[in-house]
Amino acid sequence: MTISSPPDSRDCALVIGGSMAGLLAARILADHYREVVLLEADAFPSSPMQRRGVPQGPHSHALLAGGLKIFNNLFPGFSDDLASAGATKGDVGGQVLWFMEGACLRRVTTGVEAFGMTRPLIDHCVRERIRALQNIRVVENTRVDGLTLTSDRRRVNGVSVNNSVVHADFVVDATGRGSLAPRWLEHYGYRRPQEETLDIELRYTTRLFRRRAADLNGDTALIIGPSPSGKRGGLMIAQEGERWIVTLITYFGEPVKSDLAGFVEFARTLPAPFIYDVIRNAEPVGEAHTTRFPTSIRRRYERLKRFPAGFLVFGDALSSFNPMYGQGMSCAAKQAMELDLVLRSRERNVARRFFSRAATIIDSAWNLAACNDLRLPEATGARTLPVRMMMWYVPQVLRASRDDATIMLAFLKAQAMLVPPTQLLHPSIALRVLGAALARPLRGRPFRRSRQPNEMSTDVPRAATAELAHTTSATDPRRAG
Numbered sequence: 480m481t482i483s484s485p486p487d488s489r490d491c492a493l494v495i496g497g498s499m500a501g502l503l504a505a506r507i508l509a510d511h512y513r514e515v516v517l518l519e520a521d522a523f524p525s526s527p528m529q530r531r532g533v534p535q536g537p538h539s540h541a542l543l544a545g546g547l548k549i550f551n552n553l554f555p556g557f558s559d560d561l562a563s564a565g566a567t568k569g570d571v572g573g574q575v576l577w578f579m580e581g582a583c584l585r586r587v588t589t590g591v592e593a594f595g596m597t598r599p600l601i602d603h604c605v606r607e608r609i610r611a612l613q614n615i616r617v618v619e620n621t622r623v624d625g626l627t628l629t630s631d632r633r634r635v636n637g638v639s640v641n642n643s644v645v646h647a648d649f650v651v652d653a654t655g656r657g658s659l660a661p662r663w664l665e666h667y668g669y670r671r672p673q674e675e676t677l678d679i680e681l682r683y684t685t686r687l688f689r690r691r692a693a694d695l696n697g698d699t700a701l702i703i704g705p706s707p708s709g710k711r712g713g714l715m716i717a718q719e720g721e722r723w724i725v726t727l728i729t730y731f732g733e734p735v736k737s738d739l740a741g742f743v744e745f746a747r748t749l750p751a752p753f754i755y756d757v758i759r760n761a762e763p764v765g766e767a768h769t770t771r772f773p774t775s776i777r778r779r780y781e782r783l784k785r786f787p788a789g790f791l792v793f794g795d796a797l798s799s800f801n802p803m804y805g806q807g808m809s810c811a812a813k814q815a816m817e818l819d820l821v822l823r824s825r826e827r828n829v830a831r832r833f834f835s836r837a838a839t840i841i842d843s844a845w846n847l848a849a850c851n852d853l854r855l856p857e858a859t860g861a862r863t864l865p866v867r868m869m870m871w872y873v874p875q876v877l878r879a880s881r882d883d884a885t886i887m888l889a890f891l892k893a894q895a896m897l898v899p900p901t902q903l904l905h906p907s908i909a910l911r912v913l914g915a916a917l918a919r920p921l922r923g924r925p926f927r928r929s930r931q932p933n934e935m936s937t938d939v940p941r942a943a944t945a946e947l948a949h950t951t952s953a954t955d956p957r958r959a960g
Contacts, residue, residue, distance in 0.1 A: 493647035495623050500794020500811040501653035502605050505615055506553050507815050511822045515615045520622040527603040536598040537768040538685045539716055539726040544591050545896030546809025554608045565719030566596035569699030572891050578751040579704040584880040585887045595716040626663045635790035651791045658796035677775040677860035679852050683728040684735035687764035690721045694757045703751050707854045713754050731857040737767035775800040781834035798841045806844040809896045813840045847900045879915035
């Protein structure tokens with residue numbers, strides 16, 4: 480017979496899943512528990528290599544500035560780790576080409592650096608930091624069968640693995656989109672969380688190409704946003720090994736062809752020629768990878784009236800949204816900081832307080848993605864009045880960002896998760912956006928080829944640029960919204 484620890488014991492915490500969310504959760508728990516055990520169904524490679532447990536690994540990934548700031552807080556010098564490993568650096572506004580709503584957005588120098596790297600590289604850098612922590616133990620090739628609860632079913636006290644029990648004072652489910660937590664909870668008499676879905680039928684194909692010095696006139700990344708009529712887009716990011724990673728996307732259409740000729744031809748049909756101009760004569764590297772992402776899912780654990788103590792659901796197991804916005808890792812990082820705050824308070828109802836705080840973070844990311852995805856007529860989701868208003872407003876922000884450096888900076892801050900998207904509604908920004916909308920012909924402007932990929936704005940407001948740089952360099956990431 481095993482004697483349960485006291486309800487407030489901080490002896491052992493257990494994390495299910497070695498995803499990025501799981502690694503971040505383990506890092507936070509290491510500050511609060513004597514021992515943290517990380518159970519991973521897969522095996523971790525010893526170098527930056529693709530692994531079975533991260534099927535999205537071959538595709539383009541972005542660690543947004545808001546997330547990078549938290550990574551540097553949790554792992555001091557993390558940016559140096561990435562740079563030493565070969566990740567590329569570029570200014571988010573000065574060396575990234577944004578083509579949205581039929582035109583290039585204004586180029587501004589922000590002083591905020593973004594990194595381009597493969598998903599295996601960033602995973603490896605984080606795992607190395609985790610392995611260096613003495614009170615974290617990683618157990619690989621171990622699949623969890625379910626939760627174990629106390630006799631009164633009010634508290635989780637461990638997990639079941641191969642017909643045996645691994646006991647813990649606290650358990651975090653970070654198994655991602657396919658989390659079995661709803662089923663596990665139902666087995667013990669708890670309600671499943673309500674699910675919100677947004678059907679987008681996204682398909683995307685990724686290929687690697689050799690990068691040449693003259694490509695994109697030295698820019699390090701490019702985003703071509705899809706439109707409601709065209710439903711096609713793409714992104715290209717410089718990464719380690721002097722390569723481009725190119726991901727082409729389509730909504731509610733045939734998948735992008737994986738053969739080289741078909742892939743290049745698809746790039747030719749995008750709303751802007753920049754990707755096609757680079758890859759049509761570039762040397763391909765390796766094979767293509769194609770993925771289907773039919774639905775964004777959000778599980779509303781914060782609305783449950785009953786939930787067992789000693790248990791949390793974290794990361795993509797809470798919400799999994801359109802990967803094209805690159806919010807996943809940054810959203811998990813922000814959840815990690817909220818978990819830290821809740822655990823530091825040492826109050827009861829950890830799950831209730833965490834889920835409430837996490838919901839605020841997810842609201843920002845989910846709403847920004849949803850208001851854009853729901854512009855597609857075929858997309859199915861709740862088009863409430865606030866959502867419909869933002870469906871109109873966000874495109875106006877992007878169109879105004881073609882010429883207005885102040886609005887462009889505000890957009891970059893929201894897109895990078897440095898501030899909540901609601902900051903785009905601040906009167907100082909909203910008045911400029913509405914003024915630009917009223918001055919613009921109703922049908923907008925066609926694609927302008929006169930602005931070159933490396934054309935730089937020369938009149939960026941210094942105060943606005945300094946504010947953005949300060950937001951990124953703040954020492955406490957929990958103050959970034």
